[in-house]
Amino acid sequence: QVQIVESGGGLVQPGGSLRLSCATSGVTFKAYDMAWYTQAPGKQRDLVASISSGGITNYTESVKGRFTISRDNTKNTMYLQMNSLKPEDTGVYFCYGNRLGTRLRFWGQGTQVTVSS
Numbered sequence: 478q479v480q481i482v483e484s485g486g487g488l489v490q491p492g493g494s495l496r497l498s499c500a501t502s503g504v505t506f507k508a509y510d511m512a513w514y515t516q517a518p519g520k521q522r523d524l525v526a527s528i529s530s531g532g533i534t535n536y537t538e539s540v541k542g543r544f545t546i547s548r549d550n551t552k553n554t555m556y557l558q559m560n561s562l563k564p565e566d567t568g569v570y571f572c573y574g575n576r577l578g579t580r581l582r583f584w585g586q587g588t589q590v591t592v593s594s
Contacts, residue, residue, distance in 0.1 A: 481586070482499070482501075483572050483586060485497040490593070491592055502553060510575050511546075511548060512525075512546075513570055513572060513573070514570070515569065525544065526546040526557065528548050543560050555572060566592050570590055
């Protein structure tokens, strides 16, 4: 049974930090390319950062230098360290996993991040 549990969202002031986690079970985590997406109210879901099964990372321009994506294959968990948060970072953050060469993929339930004074 596949379980995806996201945590770490919340309300933070501008300039603050949050660390999101995406814990998985029931999947061969180390074989999955992983990513974080965000969706603001009334907007489409956008890619924030990705990390391949081999550890290669990519970031959307607006978060470069502020966010860090990582993974711990021993814990089957992906993280997103978010620093210097801005109001425009507000949204629901979703964990996404995709196993290349297969149709296997999953989405997390989302965790709300609100940046406001």
